Amino acid sequence: SYVLTQPPSVSVAPGKTARITCGGNNIGSKSVHWYQQKPGQAPVLVISYDSDRPSGIPERFSGSNSGNTATLTISRVEAGDEADYYCQVWDTSSDHQEDVFGTGTKVTVL
Amino acid sequence: QITLKESGPTLVRPTQTLTLTCTFSGFSLSTSGVGVGWIRQPPGKALEWLTLIYWDDDKRYSPSLKSRLTITKDTSKNQVVLRMTNMDPVDTATYYCAHRSRSWWNYWGQGTLVTVSS
Numbered sequence: 732s733y734v735l736t737q738p739p740s741v742s743v744a745p746g747k748t749a750r751i752t753c754g755g756n757n758i759g760s761k762s763v764h765w766y767q768q769k770p771g772q773a774p775v776l777v778i779s780y781d782s783d784r785p786s787g788i789p790e791r792f793s794g795s796n797s798g799n800t801a802t803l804t805i806s807r808v809e810a811g812d813e814a815d816y817y818c819q820v821w822d823t824s825s826d827h828q829e830d831v832f833g834t835g836t837k838v839t840v841l
Numbered sequence: 842q843i844t845l846k847e848s849g850p851t852l853v854r855p856t857q858t859l860t861l862t863c864t865f866s867g868f869s870l871s872t873s874g875v876g877v878g879w880i881r882q883p884p885g886k887a888l889e890w891l892t893l894i895y896w897d898d899d900k901r902y903s904p905s906l907k908s909r910l911t912i913t914k915d916t917s918k919n920q921v922v923l924r925m926t927n928m929d930p931v932d933t934a935t936y937y938c939a940h941r942s943r944s945w946w947n948y949w950g951q952g953t954l955v956t957v958s959s
Contacts, residue, residue, distance in 0.1 A: 732904060764945040766888075773937055773949035774888065785947065817888050821944035828901055830878075830890035 733822040735833035742839045743808045751836045753801040753818035761820045763801040765794060768815045777816075778803060805838070813840045843867035845877075845938050845950035852956050853928050859955060863921040863938030870896055870916050876941030877914070877921040881934040882952075889934075893941060894921060928957045 736754040743749040753763060763781050766774035776785050778794040781801065791806045805812055818833035849861035863877060870877060878893035878901075892912045893901045902910050911924040921938060933956050940948040 762944055766946075768888075773952055774946070775949075776945060776947050779943075779945045779947075819888075819890075819945065827904055829904060830880075830893065830901075832880075832888040832890060835887040 732829060733820070733824065733831045735818055735820065735831055737816075737818060737833040737836045739834070740837045740839065742841055743805075744841045745808055745810060747808055749805040749808050749812070749838055751803040751805075751816050751838065753803070753833050754799055755801075755820065755831075756799060758799055758801050758820065759797045761796075761822070763794065763796050764819045765792075765803045766817045766819065767812075768817065769813075774817065808838075808840055810840050813838055843940055843948045845940060845948060847936060847938050847950045847953040849936075849953060849955070851954060852958065855929055855957060855959055857928050859923075859925040859928050859932070861923045861925075861936055861938075861953065861955070863923070863950060865919050865921070865938075865940065868940065870894075870914055870919070870921070872896055874943070877938060878941055878946070879912070879921075879923045879936060879938055880946070881932075881936045883931075883934040886934075891925075891936075892923065895941075930957045933957045 765778040767777045768774040777792050781796040782794040793804045816836045845865040876895045879891040894912045909926045914921045935952040935954045937952045938950045939946040
């Protein structure tokens with residue numbers, strides 16, 4: 732089945748930029764969605780279709796997707812951005828369709 | 842306003858069958874394009890997709906768990922039910938139901954922690 736690999740952790744100082752990668756075979760041909768999950772809470776969609784921001788998500792959150800890597804970028808990082816982040820794709824490349832989540836990245840604001 | 846809420850047992854014994862109910866409001870599962878599914882998360886671990894049912898009763902299952910899962914819907918009650926057979930301690934997790942839009946999950950329930958232990 733399809734595998735999405737993320738770095739376990741990313742550390743960033745307040746006001747700086749955090750980049751979270753999501754690696755997968757030819758992921759650039761798929762639509763990638765990103766979720767933010769704070770401790771004890773359900774995930775929240777922050778990016779859909781590679782780079783679309785849902786209503787209410789700050790412009791500081793952006794996404795890109797090309798080749799074998801999708802990237803979630805958080806600009807001007809704030810303390811409130813500290814959370815786990817997951818990428819997700821709907822894989823139709825095999826004979827069955829399945830949802831796949833990435834391994835997750837913990838973002839720590841220094 | 843779309844809301845979803847999971848309900849069911851918090852403790853199940855090994856080999857038992859888990860039945861969870863997702864009760865939702867703010868949308869109809871008879872509307873074209875809409876889906877509801879289940880995702881779980883073991884303590885301290887990543888999200889894992891389990892299953893999905895669409896408005897037209899089309900169903901999708903995780904290949905690795907397909908033999909143990911059943912998803913059904915009751916449109917009149919605004920409910921989706923997950924059944925998972927032969928529960929094992931490794932199935933201990935928070936189980937979320939969520940609203941599916943196109944290929945992403947845009948609304949989630951609060952989750953329910955299910956512990957599998959004798």
